[in-house]
Amino acid sequence: MEQHAFKVIAHMESDFSSKFGVPRQSGLVPELRSRIVFEPEFRSVDALRGIEGFSHLWLIWQFSLAVREDGWSPTVRPPRLGGNTRMGVFATRSPFRPNPLGLSCVKLEAVDFKTPDAPSLIVSGADLVDGTPIYDIKPYVPYADAHPEALGGFASVRPEALEVDIPAELLALVPEERREALGGVLAQDPRPRYQNEPERVYGMGFAGLEVRFRVDGSKLTVVEISHAK
Amino acid sequence: MEQHAFKVIAHMESDFSSKFGVPRQSGLVPELRSRIVFEPEFRSVDALRGIEGFSHLWLIWQFSLAVREDGWSPTVRPPRLGGNTRMGVFATRSPFRPNPLGLSCVKLEAVDFKTPDAPSLIVSGADLVDGTPIYDIKPYVPYADAHPEALGGFASVRPEALEVDIPAELLALVPEERREALGGVLAQDPRPRYQNEPERVYGMGFAGLEVRFRVDGSKLTVVEISHAK
Numbered sequence: 201m202e203q204h205a206f207k208v209i210a211h212m213e214s215d216f217s218s219k220f221g222v223p224r225q226s227g228l229v230p231e232l233r234s235r236i237v238f239e240p241e242f243r244s245v246d247a248l249r250g251i252e253g254f255s256h257l258w259l260i261w262q263f264s265l266a267v268r269e270d271g272w273s274p275t276v277r278p279p280r281l282g283g284n285t286r287m288g289v290f291a292t293r294s295p296f297r298p299n300p301l302g303l304s305c306v307k308l309e310a311v312d313f314k315t316p317d318a319p320s321l322i323v324s325g326a327d328l329v330d331g332t333p334i335y336d337i338k339p340y341v342p343y344a345d346a347h348p349e350a351l352g353g354f355a356s357v358r359p360e361a362l363e364v365d366i367p368a369e370l371l372a373l374v375p376e377e378r379r380e381a382l383g384g385v386l387a388q389d390p391r392p393r394y395q396n397e398p399e400r401v402y403g404m405g406f407a408g409l410e411v412r413f414r415v416d417g418s419k420l421t422v423v424e425i426s427h428a429k
Numbered sequence: 430m431e432q433h434a435f436k437v438i439a440h441m442e443s444d445f446s447s448k449f450g451v452p453r454q455s456g457l458v459p460e461l462r463s464r465i466v467f468e469p470e471f472r473s474v475d476a477l478r479g480i481e482g483f484s485h486l487w488l489i490w491q492f493s494l495a496v497r498e499d500g501w502s503p504t505v506r507p508p509r510l511g512g513n514t515r516m517g518v519f520a521t522r523s524p525f526r527p528n529p530l531g532l533s534c535v536k537l538e539a540v541d542f543k544t545p546d547a548p549s550l551i552v553s554g555a556d557l558v559d560g561t562p563i564y565d566i567k568p569y570v571p572y573a574d575a576h577p578e579a580l581g582g583f584a585s586v587r588p589e590a591l592e593v594d595i596p597a598e599l600l601a602l603v604p605e606e607r608r609e610a611l612g613g614v615l616a617q618d619p620r621p622r623y624q625n626e627p628e629r630v631y632g633m634g635f636a637g638l639e640v641r642f643r644v645d646g647s648k649l650t651v652v653e654i655s656h657a658k
Contacts, residue, residue: 201436201470202562204491206528208431225573241430242527246503249517253582260489260530262433274475288478290566298471299435301489301565303532305574333431336530337519343587344454345534346577350569353482358572 206335209242212261212328215378217428219265219329221390221404221411224279224359225293226304227325229384233309236321236334245319248311256340257323261302262333266295279392280355291353304328305340361387362415366422373425378407386413386420435564438471441490441557444607446657448494448558450619450633450640453508453588454522455533456554458613462538465550465563474548477540485569486552490531491562495524508621509584520582533557534569590616591644595651602654607636615642615649 214234216222223229236259238244251257275286276294289297306323313319321337328334364386366374374382390404398416405411405428412424443463445451452458465488467473480486504515505523518526535552542548550566557563593615595603603611619633627645634640634657641653 201468203434203436204562205432205434206530208433209527225570227573227576239430244503244517247517247519249504249515250520250582251517253580254520255578255580256576258532260532274473275478286478288473288476288480290476291479291483291568293567293570297565298438299564301435303487303489303565303567305576333433335528336526336532338522338532339520339582339584340576340579341454341522341584342577342579342581343584344456346575346579347456347485347534347569348571348575348577349484350571350575351482351484352571353479353568355568355570355572 208239208333208335210236210238210334210337212326212330212332212334213237214326214328214330214332215381215407216329217405220392221385221406222329223327223385223388226306226327228327228358228388229381230307230325231381231384232326233322233324233381234326234328235312236323236337237317238320243317243319245313248319248321251308251339252311254308254339257306257308257321258336258338258340259302259304259306259326259328259334260336260338261304261328262335263295263300263302264332265329266300272296272298278354280359287354293355302328302332359388360418362389362418362420363387364420364422370422370425374409375407382406382411386411386422389415389420391415437468437562437564439465439467439563439566441555441559441561441563442466443555443557443559443561444610444636445558446634449621450614450635451558452556452614452617455535455556457556457587457617458610459536459554460610460613461555462551462553462610463555463557464541465552465566466546467549472546472548474542477548477550480537480568481540483537483568486535486537486550487565487567487569488531488533488535488555488557488563489565489567490533490557491564492524492529492531493561494558495529501525501527507583509588516583522584531557531561588617589647591618591647591649593649593651599651599654603638604636611635611640615640615651618644618649620644
């Protein structure tokens, strides 16, 4: 079989230690900040010349937690359809695909020239787990990439957000600059499946915290926040 | 260095035998038709289930003509800037990048179930040379992918089209269903560089034809069309 090796040029540094809680598309939680740290060979101020002229970037990356050793399956069950309906893998953005390649559009917030691993890119809206390998970074070119009139099949509309309740004494445990992002992440419904079990407590790691919550209908309530071990 | 091998899942079948004439972004010449032919292992009706619900697809592919053996250069000279100004490679869509990965948005015209190599995908607007290896096909999800408000840096506006003159006796040599596409391709200015040499004759292969033309200012005139050898 014809194949080609691609080099990891960078890794994502994000608040998600595992896939639980990661938004299911880029841009859904604009408050999320993360940082693209280049591998030493690709750490170059020259390679970023002019990038500040672009507001959005494409990342091509690897679903590093979704590598299957047993081949690929032609169909997958998108969470958007309740996890019960099978769709063709090429009609979905599922991580489980012949090549575990991810595609995300992020907003470029800043180029950081100051840290020891500079230059790095501060971005927002990313849906990448901490440590995700990145293969390419491209500018978003609106005249070629923006098609607001496109038909989005079963993913035509943005998923509805949950109403989120984080009791004040728990929110106080979250660093102030992460509070909005945490609210945005929870509103995206981080449950692995969409069954209505109001009593069940789910857990999610975020920014070094372990966040536990319940979901009743369209309302999510945080019941515990602690420091991850 | 960390790297990962990705499998070629399909190849593009297009009217471009070489990179000359290929539009510089996807979608610039909507009349262009091409066909995505899957490798036998990935030729599956199931894998395409539901794809007709999407009007646009992303292709992740390899700039197979741009593989450099001598490493990568942090800067490139985009044709859009006249070929003289150096920009950081990550601020451009240049083929010459650390990993020669291309990203294109194409329109899905049809799923072909009838040819011996079916199912294949008929798409329009692609900017891929004939034979280009494809690694992934994903649906375009407008709520996550469409950002018409994005700032496009030096590539903010669509390049201006040339006025194209194809004398009737030459156009008659082009198969009828390819005429509009040929006009669209020529209007994109297929010259390798943007020097104004009105007497110079340029050549381009398209759909098995060799097309020769001159460009004077913003006007392109076809001077010869013959069958490619």
